[in-house]
């Protein structure tokens with residue numbers, strides 16, 4: 200569990216994070232979204248006690264980060280995949296941390312294997328790594344101490360499509376096993392595919408938050424059937440809006456109403472789902488007033 204309560208950070212007179220409160224719960228992936236400069240990294244840094252809030256507070260597993268007894272064993276953090284020591288090999292980077300965390304040496308091989316870094320890659324200095332390899336090493340580092348919580352800033356940056364899908368599966372299984380995941384990302388479709396909850400910020404302020412199911416719920420449903428024209432007529436006759444197209448019948452009726460009317464009309468429904476909005480549309484609608492922050496001259 201991660202909680203942020205009224206987190207605020209000012210630089211000079213400008214609040215780059217302004218009264219941000221949210222909770223990331225165990226068993227769920229929480230996506231943290233916002234345009235460039237919205238304040239995502241600053242918020243995550245405050246949660247991890249790397250930046251001091253001007254006001255407000257944050258806890259991880261019920262305590263301020265600094266008061267965790269063994270933070271490396273409780274929280275896996277990946278804030279900047281390029282921050283690794285360029286002259287060390289991937290394996291050395293992990294071995295040093297494993298020693299500090301009191302992990303058995305074979306844990307290093309386990310996480311290297313898990314993130315898909317080969318023995319040859321693990322032997323190379325990290326300065327030779329591609330961004331995708333750095334992300335994999337960063338995730339290995341975050342997972343090293345078998346934490347309950349993962350805090351990841353743009354973990355999918357630089358990954359190829361297979362890597363992005365792999366990352367999604369890793370985060371899903373981590374949350375399904377009871378872990379808490381907070382991840383920021385610019386890849387809205389990825390967040391939509393993996394996140395249970397989202398927090399959207401712009402200009403340092405929370406613009407929307409809630410479960411993906413709630414936030415993306417839209418009225419009505421869409422159905423495919425053995426006779427879409429007949430289904431659309433039956434829906435219209437019952438007073439619902441209904442339009443048949445190559446994509447099926449889009450209607451203001453609920454899935455249950457569609458199912459009943461289809462049976463009565465003798466039409467077999469082959470696909471029926473509640474309408475949803477796309478996260479991309481929600482993102483652009485909510486952040487329209489808060490484009491990318493410009494650096495003041």
Ligand SMILES: Nc1ncnc2c1ncn2[C@@H]1O[C@H](COP(=O)(O)OP(=O)(O)OP(=O)(O)O)[C@@H](O)[C@H]1O
Nearest residue numbers: 210215233234235236237238239240241242492493
């Ligand atoms: N140390 C600092 N001093 C002054 N301003 C800062 C400092 N750190 C961050 N900022 C400013 O705070 C704002 C928010 O930055 P932050 O990195 O948190 O945004 P972000 O949402 O993570 O952006 P991105 O998506 O581009 O990574 C930016 O305008 C940035 O310039």
